[in-house]
Amino acid sequence: MLRKFTFSVLTVLLAGLWSCESLDNAPQLTPDGQQVISKGTDLQEALRRGYAVWWGSIHSPESAVALGVTADAFALPWDDFGAAAMGQEPRLSYRNLNSEPLDYRAIVEVPWYGCLQAVADANDVLNALSQGVSIDQNGPQDQSVRAAAYALRGLSWGYLSLWFDQAPVVDENTKLGGTIEFLPYTMVNARAVEELEAAIQLAEANGIDFIHNYFNGLPLDGSTFAELAHSYAARFLAQAARTLDENETTNWQAVLQHAEQGLTFDFAPIANGNQWTSYQQYTLADTEAGPFWARLDQRLVAAFDSNQPARYPQVEANGEAPLSETQATSGDARLTSDFVYSPVVGFPADRGEWHFSHYQHKRQLSQPGLFGDGLTGPMPAFLKADNELLRAEALLRTSQTAAAASVIDGGSRTSRGNLPPLTATASYFEVEEALLYERAIELFNTAPASLWLDRRRMRPREASTEVTALGGLQLGTPAQLPVPASELRINGMEEYSFGGEQDPQGIERFFY
Numbered sequence: 263m264l265r266k267f268t269f270s271v272l273t274v275l276l277a278g279l280w281s282c283e284s285l286d287n288a289p290q291l292t293p294d295g296q297q298v299i300s301k302g303t304d305l306q307e308a309l310r311r312g313y314a315v316w317w318g319s320i321h322s323p324e325s326a327v328a329l330g331v332t333a334d335a336f337a338l339p340w341d342d343f344g345a346a347a348m349g350q351e352p353r354l355s356y357r358n359l360n361s362e363p364l365d366y367r368a369i370v371e372v373p374w375y376g377c378l379q380a381v382a383d384a385n386d387v388l389n390a391l392s393q394g395v396s397i398d399q400n401g402p403q404d405q406s407v408r409a410a411a412y413a414l415r416g417l418s419w420g421y422l423s424l425w426f427d428q429a430p431v432v433d434e435n436t437k438l439g440g441t442i443e444f445l446p447y448t449m450v451n452a453r454a455v456e457e458l459e460a461a462i463q464l465a466e467a468n469g470i471d472f473i474h475n476y477f478n479g480l481p482l483d484g485s486t487f488a489e490l491a492h493s494y495a496a497r498f499l500a501q502a503a504r505t506l507d508e509n510e511t512t513n514w515q516a517v518l519q520h521a522e523q524g525l526t527f528d529f530a531p532i533a534n535g536n537q538w539t540s541y542q543q544y545t546l547a548d549t550e551a552g553p554f555w556a557r558l559d560q561r562l563v564a565a566f567d568s569n570q571p572a573r574y575p576q577v578e579a580n581g582e583a584p585l586s587e588t589q590a591t592s593g594d595a596r597l598t599s600d601f602v603y604s605p606v607v608g609f610p611a612d613r614g615e616w617h618f619s620h621y622q623h624k625r626q627l628s629q630p631g632l633f634g635d636g637l638t639g640p641m642p643a644f645l646k647a648d649n650e651l652l653r654a655e656a657l658l659r660t661s662q663t664a665a666a667a668s669v670i671d672g673g674s675r676t677s678r679g680n681l682p683p684l685t686a687t688a689s690y691f692e693v694e695e696a697l698l699y700e701r702a703i704e705l706f707n708t709a710p711a712s713l714w715l716d717r718r719r720m721r722p723r724e725a726s727t728e729v730t731a732l733g734g735l736q737l738g739t740p741a742q743l744p745v746p747a748s749e750l751r752i753n754g755m756e757e758y759s760f761g762g763e764q765d766p767q768g769i770e771r772f773f774y
Contacts, residue, residue, distance in 0.1 A: 299390035302397035305407045306475075308390075312383030312414050313476035314537040319376020320421050321643060323541040324368035326710035327556065329425075332739050333714035334729065335706065336545055336556035339613035343544075344369045345556075351616050351726040353738035355762030358747045359774070370746045373425055377418035381432060384411040384418075388434040402471030409464035410474055413491055416457030420498040423451035424715060427742045427760070427771070447742070451502045455516075458491040458498075465491070479532025486527065493524035493649045500652050501712075503719040504741050504769045506734075510659075518656035524649035528632055530640035540643075543636025545707050547602050547622035554608050557619035558601055562702055565731035566592040572729045574618040578611045588620045595680040596703060600625040616726075623707050642708040647674050651701055658693055667693050674704040694720075698732050723767060741768030 299308055320326070323343045330336040332348040339346055344366040347354065358370065388411050397403040415433070422429035428444045431453050436442060445453075465472050465484040472484030482490065500517045503509040533539050543549050545556040564572040567590035575582040589603050602624040609617050626633030634640050650673050658666035664686060671683040675696065684696055701716050718741040721734035735741060740761035744750075747757045758771045765772055 299386055299395055302395065302403075305387050305390060305395060305397065308383050308387050309407065309410050309414065309476050312380045312387075313410075314478075315376050315383065316380035316414060316418055317477075317531065317538060319373045319380065319418075320710055321540050321641065322372060323544050324365070324372040325370075325425070326541040327544055328369045329711035329714045330541075330545070330556070331559075333711065333717055333735065334559040334561045335702075335713040337559045337609075337617045337619040338556040339609045339617040340554075341365065346613065349614070349617065351614060351736065352763075353726065353736045353740075353761060355738070355765060355772070356740045356743065356759050358744045358750075358757050358759040360747045360751065367746070367748075370426075370743050371748065373421060373743075374429075374746050374749065377422050378430070378432075380418045381415050384414040385432065385434045385436075387411045392434065402468045403473075405464050405468050406472050406474060409461040409468075409472070409487070410476055412457045412461040412464070413474075413487075414476075416454045416461060416491070417494060418454075419450050419457065420454035420494060423447045423454055423498060424501055425711070425743050426745065427769075428745060444745070447502065451498055454498050455495045458495045462488045462491045477529075477531040478534055478538040480530070489523065489525050489527075490529055490644070492520045493529075493644055493652075496520035496524055496649065496652045496656075497644070497709075500655065501715040501719065505767065506719065506722055509719040512659070514656045514659035517652060518660060521649055521653035521656055524653070525644060525646045528640075528642055528646050529644040530632060530642040533634050533636060533638050533641050535637050538641070540636040540641040541710065542626075542633070542641060542707060545623060546626050546633070546635060547624040548627065549635040549637075556622075557607075558621040558623060558706070560616070560619050561729055561731050561733075562706070563590050563619060563621055565699060565702060566590050566594055566597045568731075572731050572733075573727065574615050576615045579615060585618075590621070593681060594703065596678055599628045599678070600703075600706070625707070643710070645705060645708050647700075647704050648709060648712075651697060651705070654693075655697055658690065658697065663688070663690050663693055666697070670696055670700060673700070675700055678704065695732065702732060718768070735768065737766045738762050739768050740765075744771070 299305060327336060327338065327343040328345055328348040331338050331345045338349065342365060347366060387407060391404060391408060397407065419431060426447060428446050429450045430442050430444050431450060432442055465487045468484055472487065474482040474487045496517050499513060503512055531538060560574045561572045564570040570590050575585055577584050588605060590597060600623065601621045604620055604622065607618045607620065626635055632640055632642055650669055654666045654669035657669060667684040667688050670693065675681050676683055684693060698716065698720055702713055705712055717735045721732065723735055723737045724730060724733045726736045729736060738761050742760055744759045750757050756773050758773045760771065761768045
């Protein structure tokens with residue numbers, strides 16, 4: 263069902279209720295909420311702001327940490343970023359109420375308003391181009407700006423479609439004062455891919471004259487920009503499914519076509535300690551945040567070592583036997599190259615011993631050219647390996663099992679994990695299990711909420727006391743986010759949410 267909302271309200275929201283920047287650095291706005299863009303250089307400045315806002319809305323800790331915890335990727339018992347509430351067992355619904363603490367509301371508000379603000383910035387640029395503002399009179403620089411604006415909208419709508427059940431699709435042709443519709447995530451997802459495809463066409467048409475300078479420290483030419491856009495299109499298409507059944511209806515041929523033209527490099531903008539920072543400062547060992555932040559969830563410790571339980575024993579809670587061996591062993595070399603063992607946990611038992619883990623992520627120490635600390639250095643957000651695993655999955659889902667196994671064998675499984683290759687006769691399930699394992703281990707901490715998206719679509723839900731290493735989300739885990747309560751209230755709509763006892767699959771709306 264399509265919901266209609268007044269655009270005047272959204273204009274106010276887009277103009278100023280959310281920004282990754284301080285008010286001193288906020289864009290100058292006209293009374294109708296549009297940025298003042300009067301000359302060619304304003305176009306580029308608006309895009310720089312827009313990309314920084316998009317980055318902060320998706321890669322900041324407010325959502326990425328909480329969704330990583332509820333996905334059993336990270337273990338963290340603190341109230342910061344809503345982690346404790348989202349990691350409660352049995353899982354609770356997301357409490358979509360304005361009365362909740364700011365950190366908790368930020369789980370939905372930061373990505374929602376940030377992505378909408380980025381779309382507004384892109385729309386302002388496209389509006390200005392249509393009204394004659396120019397750098398080189400519709401030459402390569404104008405076309406590069408136009409492509410960057412399309413890509414920014416595609417990236418923003420894409421993440422709204424992955425994380426939320428519905429969202430507005432407002433472009434430069436939307437009339438002020440009219441009404442807009444909130445579209446279901448499937449339609450928002452399709453529009454996101456269309457925008458990325460339009461950006462790719464412009465980049466390829468401009469050849470060597472194309473330049474994209476809006477990811478901090480990472481300039482892209484037409485070829486590398488197109489690769490990145492193809493990979494994000496593949497990600498959005500592949501990870502949109504909310505359930506195992508829906509995953510089977512994904513257009514895997516389209517995923518394959520995009521992934522085959524995707525990243526040949528690791529996409530990792532450079533942190534500057536200001537607008538361009540990452541949630542990774544709270545999820546990596548030996549960072550400024552210290553030793554008491556997120557750890558590798560015990561489910562993933564069990565993925566490395568099948569002798570480990572997938573849920574840490576709740577000794578104080580119910581008298582279970584303690585963990586007999588706290589240090590895992592594995593044939594996968596990444597257990598020692600990417601993670602560091604600590605005999606001491608440092609989390610209080612009364613917060614839930616299911617949070618306990620003896621491992622932290624330290625890949626920035628073994629691969630400093632790939633990882634910084636979230637405040638300085640590279641911030642990996644889309645690895646080449648991720649694109650290859652999307653390609654492998656698309657091959658698998660299109661009945662090319664042997665080809666999928668070959669892609670997996672040619673990647674991180676053997677090159678970094680030193681694991682034996684899959685046999686030429688590996689079954690569909692064996693290849694799928696290897697695929698999910700690689701997505702959980704090799705991509706750990708390199709794409710916000712990635713394991714949340716994968717668990718919800720690749721495996722059935724599991725009870726909190728019966729979780730398996732690579733199983734689905736825990737029953738009651740929200741598998742999508744609701745429109746923020748603040749937005750619903752402004753539009754006179756009833757507050758709703760997902761998850762908890764009343765919604766064990768995490769996808770059916772319930773109202774307060």
